[in-house]
Amino acid sequence: MHETVRALRTIRGRWAELLLAIEEPPADHWPPRQLAHTMRESDEQLVVEDRSPLVLREHPAPINLGALDAGRGVERLVFDLADTLAAAVQRTEQGDPRAWLSADPSAPDSRRAAGSRVHGLHWACVWIEGRVQDEDTAPERELDGALAPPPFEVLPLHLLHEARRTARIAEARVLRALGLDQRDTPLPEPCPWCEGELTLHSAPDGPPAVTCSGGRACSAPVPLDSRERARVWEWDDLPELIAALGVDLSAVAAA
Structure with missing residues (x-):
């Protein structure tokens, strides 16, 4: 569980860098890109929550195709993992903001067709982290005092292993695209x-x-x-x- 959470947080923490890398020429390994970025006169900030998912939009004239491919691949891995976990352990209603809505290609509206993917990779990683840590798996007390079933079931061991495997693969792709791997x-x-x-x-x-x-x-x-x-x-x-x-x-x- 701890390895999965660490990998998910690495993906989230490096995601803005990967999006910026798509719009820049591939970086040389020397000098180290981290050191060069600390020398920039303007502090480049990218609010990734405001960016539509790469798999749901056309990227205008990408300069670094390797970074773009890595970003799309990571999104697919993370989004598909969220779909799998939701199908197995989600028991809450779709109106619950904690619910993960799987994509529905038959929906007429593009945002509804995308489901929760429209909220981007950050939200998907946070949601998966909650499932891995068995959040919201205890019965909840309603207004009349009665206990209602929990929104989510405890993640079974085989899906915990699948979440770890997928998160680590996605993390490795992000780090490799940024030249930050071993x-x-x-x-x-x-x-x-x-x-x-x-x-x-x-x-x-x-x-x-x-x-x-x-x-x-x-x-x-x-x-x-x-x-x-x-x-x-x-x-x-x-x-x-x-x-x-x-x-x-x-x-x-x-x-």
């Missing part, structure tokens, strides 16, 4: 201090870092790794390395 990428430039090989290390659960193969022989003003085999530029040290390599980070951020 990867080690050799840089084309050698270390400015010792000519050793530089490698960029990225991971979904932390900022990127760069290591130099020169180890103790390298005179770079950064510490060695835990095995004392490589110099390491952590997040706060990366601007110094980028400057030493002659990269104009402000120009990258403005691109």
